[in-house]
Amino acid sequence: MSAVRQAVILCGGLGTRLHPYTLDLPKPMIPTNGRPFLAYLVDQLRDQGIGKILLLTGYRGDQIERYFGDGGAFGVEISYSAGPVEWETAKRIWEARARFEPCFMLMYSDNFIPFDLSRLAARHAAGGKPLTVSLCRKENGNIRLGASGVVEAYDSSRSRPGLDHVEVGYMLAERDRLLAAITDPEKSFSNVLKALAAAGELAGYALKDRYQSISDPERWRKAERYLAAKRILLVDRDGTLNVKAPKAQYVASWTQFQWLPGAREGLKMLAQAGFQFALITNQAGVARGMIRQDDLDDIHARLREDLAHDGVEILRVYVCPHHWDDGCDCRKPKPGMLLQASHDLDLRLDRTVYIGDDTRDVDTAAASACMSAYVGEPGELAGLASDIQPRIIARGLLEAAPKIIELFEAWERTDAVGAAPGPAP
Ligand SMILES: [Mg+2]
Numbered sequence: 297m298s299a300v301r302q303a304v305i306l307c308g309g310l311g312t313r314l315h316p317y318t319l320d321l322p323k324p325m326i327p328t329n330g331r332p333f334l335a336y337l338v339d340q341l342r343d344q345g346i347g348k349i350l351l352l353t354g355y356r357g358d359q360i361e362r363y364f365g366d367g368g369a370f371g372v373e374i375s376y377s378a379g380p381v382e383w384e385t386a387k388r389i390w391e392a393r394a395r396f397e398p399c400f401m402l403m404y405s406d407n408f409i410p411f412d413l414s415r416l417a418a419r420h421a422a423g424g425k426p427l428t429v430s431l432c433r434k435e436n437g438n439i440r441l442g443a444s445g446v447v448e449a450y451d452s453s454r455s456r457p458g459l460d461h462v463e464v465g466y467m468l469a470e471r472d473r474l475l476a477a478i479t480d481p482e483k484s485f486s487n488v489l490k491a492l493a494a495a496g497e498l499a500g501y502a503l504k505d506r507y508q509s510i511s512d513p514e515r516w517r518k519a520e521r522y523l524a525a526k527r528i529l530l531v532d533r534d535g536t537l538n539v540k541a542p543k544a545q546y547v548a549s550w551t552q553f554q555w556l557p558g559a560r561e562g563l564k565m566l567a568q569a570g571f572q573f574a575l576i577t578n579q580a581g582v583a584r585g586m587i588r589q590d591d592l593d594d595i596h597a598r599l600r601e602d603l604a605h606d607g608v609e610i611l612r613v614y615v616c617p618h619h620w621d622d623g624c625d626c627r628k629p630k631p632g633m634l635l636q637a638s639h640d641l642d643l644r645l646d647r648t649v650y651i652g653d654d655t656r657d658v659d660t661a662a663a664s665a666c667m668s669a670y671v672g673e674p675g676e677l678a679g680l681a682s683d684i685q686p687r688i689i690a691r692g693l694l695e696a697a698p699k700i701i702e703l704f705e706a707w708e709r710t711d712a713v714g715a716a717p718g719p720a721p
């Protein structure tokens with residue numbers, strides 16, 4: 297776990313694009329599945345190991361303070377720096393400067409994206425800049441990211457050519473160097489970002505997932521659907537559900553498909569607990585001419601049929617048919633298929649589990665901030681980097697199932713803290 301322990305969140309905005317909802321409500325308090333949007337950020341930060349949160353409030357800040365209190369109910373320590381509504385963002389940061397830790401996370405309160413703090417911290421340390429900002433790819437964004445990971449242009453007006461990313465917040469800051477860059481606290485913080493970028497002092501960390509935002513009513517409703525709790529699991533095929541073919545061979549027809557002991561029972565137990573599934577599998581045999589597409593489709597149709605008898609529903613099947621030399625984005629350990637499933641199923645990857653029998657499955661999950669369950673020989677895990685370990689370890693699906701149910705129940709409990717009719721605004 298990284299050494300970053302504090303997050304500072306800008307919560308002072310008026311949220312005028314959310315009128316009339318924000319006429320009497322600060323934007324971060326906008327109800328999202330019965331709780332404030334900001335509560336999801338607090339949960340996420342806590343889960344990443346951040347125990348101290350400083351909220352920079354302005355407009356209707358009293359409502360935020362009344363709701364979150366000292367943070368105890370959320371398992372974190374929350375404190376406040378309140379300022380007048382008319383303060384610019386740089387001013388809010390500047391006025392709270394005495395309370396920052398030497399390295400802290402700086403956030404906006406209207407974006408959400410799954411992220412992994414240890415990966416962000418590693419990138420921040422490697423870049424050596426005063427500030428590292430998390431980015432998403434976007435045509436006509438406000439940022440151009442250079443190949444070296446340094447932001448080459450920052451343009452709020454979005455008029456310069458080649459702006460291929462947008463900032464989502466989730467910044468890591470070196471306190472003293474950041475404060476030195478705030479030359480005029482009376483202006484918006486975007487001016488600080490712009491100046492840092494112009495000086496080659498702003499690092500960018502590109503996330504591959506989509507980000508959610510409450511910037512306008514349409515996006516707010518989308519974010520609400522995305523953040524709603526779901527019981528959907530992502531599952532590998534060969535070696536997890538069925539007996540793997542010998543090395544360099546493939547399961548090329550249904551007659552060669554053999555369920556692993558306990559696999560169907562494990563899925564059934566999960567289905568009875570309300571889970572649905574998406575299958576995610578590499579099948580390079582297709583590109584190599586060793587599996588016919590028709591046969592592969594047949595295998596998946598029959599697999600679904602078998603499972604339907606058990607009351608198990610496979611919502612989608614994702615196959616990478618490419619050769620490892622093709623350089624596609626979907627072949628594991630690249631996270632392309634997980635990201636696609638997240639998109640199709642409105643699935644929050646840091647609130648689901650990818651179940652697989654290969655350490656590459658664990659890598660695949662980590663590459664998209666998804667949790668993972670490893671089903672296989674625990675000894676194999678020694679080959680993984682120490683900061684990439686599965687959340688759940690079991691010998692097979694049947695042994696993993698109760699652990700997965702327990703994990704989701706824990707998530708659902710924490711995600712329900714502060715939901716209406718509790719201490720709602
Ligand atoms: Mg496998």
Ligand SMILES: [Zn+2]
Pocket residue numbers: 616617618624625626627
């Ligand atoms: Zn592929």
